[in-house]
Structures are given as C-alpha cells and as structure tokens.
Amino acid sequence: MSSPSSTPPWNVRRLPRADGSVFLVTGGNAGIGYFVAEQLSATGATVVLGSRNPAKAEDATASIRAHVPGARVRAVRMDLADLSSLRTVADSLGVDRLDAVVHNAGVALDDPPRQETEDGHEIMFGTNHLGHFALTHWLTPLLSAAPAARVITTGSFAAKSERLDLEDLQSRKDYRPKRTYGRSKLAQMHFGLELDRRLRAAGSTVASVVVHPGGALDSLTPSRPPVHDRTAAARLSAAPAALLVQGKHAGAWPAVRAVLDPAVRGGQLWGPRAFGLRGEPHREPVWTHLTDTAVAARLWDASRELTGVDPGALLG
Template sequence: MSAERTPLRPRVVVTGANAGLGYFVAEQVAATGARVVLACRDEGRASRAAESMRRRIPDADLEIVVTDLADLSSIRAAAARIIAGGPVDTLVANAGVVGSKKRQTTADGFELQFGTNHLGHFALIAHLLPALTQAEAGRIVHLGSISHRWARLDLDDPMLVSRYRSYTAYSRSKLAVMTFGFELDRRLRAAGSSVRSVVAHPGFALENLTEKRPGIVTRRWLPAPIVGLMRTVCQGKDQGARPLSYAAVGADVQGGEYWGPDGWFQLTGAPALVKAKKHASNRKAAARLWNLSARLTRLQPVLE
C-alpha cells in the first residue's frame, strides 16, 4: 500500500505585499499555511517585509518576485517567474498608486493611477490565467474601493489628458478595477472556467490605526482623543486587509461577489458580503473597458 501524499499548500500571489494592505494580506494568508508570493516593485522592501512576517510566523513559506505594475515588460517577466513555480491558486491584485498631485505616466505612457491600478493588473491577470487555470479552483481578488460610489468611467479620456485631478484619477481607476473584476467573472463562467473573480475592499483603513510592524508601518503621533474619534469611522490597515484575505482563502467565497467591512457605510468591521453600486456592473461600460484595456496592453485574456 502506497503512502498518501501530503497535499500541497495553496499558492497565493499578493501584489504590493511589502507595505500597507498588501503586507497584512500576505501576513494573514501566510498564517493559514499558504505559500505566498510577494510580488513587489522593490526587492529590498519586499525582503524586509518577509523578515517581518517570519518574526510572527516562523514557518512562513514566502517567495519574492520583483513586479512593477507600472511597466508591462516587468509584468511579463514577473509572470514568467511565477508561472515557472507552478499553479497559482489565488492572485490578490492589491498593488496600486493612491494619489498623484501632478499627472504622471507609467513606463508605457499610461496615466499612472489608471495604468498601475487597472491596466497593470489586467496585464498580469492575462499572463497568469494559465497558471490559475491549472489550480483546482483558481481565484482572482481585485482591490475595490468605496470611492467607486462617486466615480463614473470616462472611456473617451481614460488617461485624463484633457483635465487631470488626482482624486478623480484614483476613483476612476478603482471603478475600472471593479468593473473589470465583475466582468471577468461573468466571462469566466460563460467559458466554463474553474477560475473565479472576486472584488473586495478595505473600508476606510488608515496607517495611523494599524498594528505596529517595525520597519513596515509608520504611525505619526496624534493626541489620544483624535485617535479615538478616528476609530469611530476608520480602522487600521491590518483590519482593512481582512476582507481581502477572506476573499482570497475563504471556503465559502463565490465568483462575482463583493466583500468588505460589515459596519456602517462599509467603513469598518468584520469581513462580509456587501453591495457595490450598480454602475460598477454596467455590461456596456465593462465591454468597452475590456476592449480598451486589451488594445492598450496588447493582451487578450484567454478564458478556458
């Protein structure tokens, strides 16, 4: 009688895992026993993040793959390295740019926030879909935002060439992420794929309310009454990461769902199924966004 083989740990890729939400998602997922790929732009910062995780989880199975979501050539090279390591059970598409006072562009000439937050992950997903398909039940988690409530896509000027405003660029980029995430799941289902696409958001998560992680989290001093007031409507990034972590490894998570905090206005709380605004699931806008993204990145996700 042959001995039973020990099941392989699930393999989870987290972009932007060296800081903020991405760090805590990676730490929380590693604590479940998963193998975690830290897909980060800066190898030194990723190494420090890995050291911090191992101080809390001595047996953490971590790998670093340098990945710059603002550079299509870096994304292609990173994806090749990730694929060489075997199937991917979950991709947490977390990395992103939050705010840029002046209009900046990626290595490929895209507006920085739209180009990194949406197009960079669109490209990475297109490259990694074969590895996700090889997993028993691949899963993609997209980082949404409550800011999508006040945004509308402008696919005639997605790069904000005519008029640039930082908050508009950010909120539209996050709406694009969510619109693509929901559309991707619809198309995966239609194709009969085993891969599922999920969207999750952290609520209102601030660094100053976050658990201490030396060298990773920077908290500035504030008077206790101010901190107490902030906690009524905000939470730390460690708590904000929990809906993303749950969406990544939760056993009852289904494709097309939207996860976030269960508190008032989805600002704070425990992971729960929540509702997105209807315009985030607009099929016409989603089709236009998909075609635009494929044209700009010169990639077409193959769904099977």
Template sequence: MSKWTAEAIPDLTGRTFVITGANSGLGLESTRMLAAHGAHVVMTARDRLKGEAAAARVGQDVPGASLELRILDLADLESVREFAEGLRNDAVPVDVLINNAGVMMTPQRDTKQGFEMQFGTNHLGHFALTGLLLDRLAAGNDPRVVTVSSTLHKKGEIDFDDLMHRGRYSPTAAYARSKVANLLFGLELQRRLTAAGSPVRSLMAHPGYSNTNLQFAGPTGWRKAMMRIGNPLFAQKPAIGALAQVRAAVAPDVAGGQYYGSAALFESRGFPELVRPSRLAQDPQVAARLWEESEKLTGVVYGL
C-alpha cells in the same frame, strides 16, 4: 451575523497565493494571515530592499512562514510580463491571485508606457497580470482572482474619450475612475469565466477606511494633510481592512462575482460582509467596452 475574522481562515497548506504590493499595508497584513495558516505566499514589491524587510517581519511574526519575494512594478507592462514569465519558467503554481497593490491620488504623471498613473497601475497593470497568469490559475487548487477596489469607486466615471485624464486632471477623480475600473473588470472577468466554463472565480473586496501608507505615498498638499489628521482619528487597523480580501480569497462559502468589504459607517469600518457595487460598476456594456480597450492598451488578450 457573526464577524468573519482570521480565525475562520482554513488550513492553506499546499496552496500558493500571489499578492501584489505585499510589502506594506493591506498586502503585508494579508501575507501574514495567509502564511500563518500554512500558505506559500509569493510577495511582490517594486523595491527589493523594502520587500526583503517586509518578508523578514512576517518571518519573525510567523516562524516557518513559506515566503518568496519577486519584483513587480505594475506601472511597467514589461515588468508585468517578466514577472509572469518568471513564475512560468520556475514552475511556480498559482492558486490565488490577490490584486492588492495600488497608488492613490497622485499628481498627474504617467506610467512607463504612457498611461495615467492611477488608471495604468491600479487597473491596466492588474488586468495584464491576471490575463498572463490565467492559465496557471486554471490549473490551481480552488483558483480565485481577488481584485481590491475602494468605496470611492462610487464616485468614479468612465470617459472612453479621455480614459487617461488628459483634460482637467483631478487626483481624486482619477483614483475613483481606477477603482470603478477594478470592479468593472472583476465582474466582467466572472461573466467571461462562467461563459468559458473555467474553474477560476473572480471576486472583489474593499478595505473600508484603513490606516495604511497608501494615503501618504500618493496625495500631496491639502489631501495629504487631511489624511494625516483623519487616519489616526477615524481609520481602522489594516489588519481589519485586509480581512475582506482574505475572506474573498479563502472562505469556502463565497461565490464568483461577490464583493466583500467593511459595511458599517458608510462602508468605512467593520469586519467583511457582502456589499454592493455601484450601478456603473455593474453595467455589462460599459464593462465589455472597457475590457476591449484594456486588451488594446496592454496587448494582453484573454481569449475568454
């Protein structure tokens, strides 16, 4: 099987991509690749200065890149609504949404609305954002939603009696829960889009073990120390890890409901290929209940 690389990206002129967490890591690499092939990229970041610096770097690497920066904090549903409303008010088209941003293995803390930080940011923030942009996506050119998960989703469990980890808190278990929630959401979204006859496709991706600042921004103590040791030795370049979400976002031969990621060495390295979600991630009953709970928690009702 031939490797899928950035050279396979088609001409994206005239298409608009929204990428959450575009100021660093996988989001920044995805922005660079898409812009290099003619896309207009709406970069989102929580911090304006960091976002502007990232956009400037892409502009240097890709002369003439079509970029705009908008502020979005997925840990605050008010910010999510303001962002979506801003796109609507400014008549910004949305052809592809890449739900890339995330936090990893943070100490126990809450979002502005009182959700556990990792579940609230990685899952609920993106659930709300996708729902608020779905009508704009439906009017788009080859519209897709790409939700980024992790190989750690395989260790994730969904406890509907304690979604926010108010019991004994584990940074790793909370992260794994948020990542299996990403896949449950992405697959259920495709089921509902298909049933509704929507042109939008939902796909998922994971970056393998990629060397990004995600591993240092959240973990503390021994977890952070292990990342500092392991990343230089074992992690692949973020430009390789980002290819999975880019392939899901632009390749002409992908289908809704597919999951792409690095496949070598226990899915830690390599160019993107089709991979399998865990059994839990594919459970339609769990997905349907999580969907209902997510609508209640966020106040965003899809109508699908």
C-alpha cells in the same frame, strides 16, 4: 470545496488552513497588501509578495517571518507600471499552479502634475488597472492549473461616487488626482466583475471576486517596523476616527476572506460590515453603477487595445 451551509462562521482571527496552496499578493510589501500577506501566511500557504522594490520586499518578508513562525513567504520583482516586465512574472514564480492572486498594489497621487508610466499611460490608471489587467493575462495558465483558483481585485470606497469617462480613460482632458484615483479603482472593480462573467461563459474553474477595504488609516494600523511604524502620538490622535474607520490590518480582511472562504463566489463584492467602512468582512450588494455590463465590456476592449493582451483569450 465544502458547501456554504456546512462551513463554520467566519472568524478573522481563526483562519482555515491552506497548506499546499500558493498565493500571490501584488504590493505585498506595504500597506494593506502587507497585512493580506501576513494573514495568509498564517494559514500554511506559500505566499509570494509582488514588489517593484527588492529592499522593501526583503523587509516585509522578514517582518512576516517574525510574526508568523514557519511562514512560507518569498518575493518576486514586479512593476505594474511597466507592462513589458510582466511577461516574465509567471515564470519567476517557479510554481506549476497558482491558487489565488490578490490584485492589491496601487498608486495614489494627491497633487498634480499628471504623471505617466513607462508605456505612456496615466500612472494611476496605468498601474492600478492596466497593470493588473495585463498581469492577469500572463497568470491565466497558472490559475487555470489550480483546482479552483481565485482572482481577487481590490477596489476602493472612493470608487463608489465615481463614474468612468470612457472617452478620457487616461485623464488627458481634465486631470484631477483624487478623481483619477477613484476612477482607476472603479476600472479595476469593473474589470474584476467582467472577468468573472467571461470566466463563467468559458466554463472556467477560476473565479473572480471584488473587494474593498473600507476606510483604512496608517494611524490605526499596528506597527510592523520597518514596514510600518506607528507612534504613540499618531495612535492617540487617531482614536476618535476609530469609531468610523479602521487600520490597514482590518482593511485586509475582505481580501483574505475572498481568498480563503469556500462560501465566497465569483462575481461577488465584499467589504467591511459597518457602513462599508469598518468591521468584519461581509458580502454587500454590487454597487448599481458596477452592474452596467456595457461599460465593463467597453472598458475591457479599451484595456485590451492599450495593453496589447487579452486575459479572456486564454480562457477557452
């Protein structure tokens, strides 16, 4: 990798080539994940969409091929809410190495009642955090086989005002959907940073980076039928919001930069430049509550117990 000082200024519309690389994007069939996959496909890399819905994955791959001529894109079935199903993901990729995985897929519920995964975990915490925690474990051999692989964990601006309740990670005592979602994303961000600390301690060539998309609205997102349809009415009604937030195509920029930019380093946080809500991607200071390594270590231990796997066990 070239040094940061020798690299040209980052341009979201002129991405560097990544021919020969293999990238996996969880939840790549919709939303921000779709645009991460579409943009990475334009670099010449092979992009694999992780999706639990084969029909939606087929629509997404067709759309990417329509917008990126010659795109090397395909899909694998993956259900982050079913931990046992993740054991076979690495084999289903059919590759001997993985240059990056973007942990993007997620569940966000707005209303009660509280729901659970196949494994009996609260569905947002179980899918958004525990699913990616376990997936990282199973992907570690492929990531370690690449020269300088990256694990990109997509957090959320919603996590900035939240704090984890380590005594109630499953929100059994006091379930509030929006708060539970924010905490699930905070757990992901803690995981991404703790993972990098453990990677560095093990002398691994893999790096872990945390990103967030800022404010990303469907109504400001370009149409990609049948993946996403934006009506003229929706576009007009959302025009005032464009002063503060952006579409999901732009929400993908921090993750795409974290995958491709040689100047990005493990343990960093990347998000939109303007107030953390919109604009081109830039490095921002790690939020103060994310620097609490004791909380991160306790979360790691709890996640290991809940999933039955340990991503750190394969690093040595």
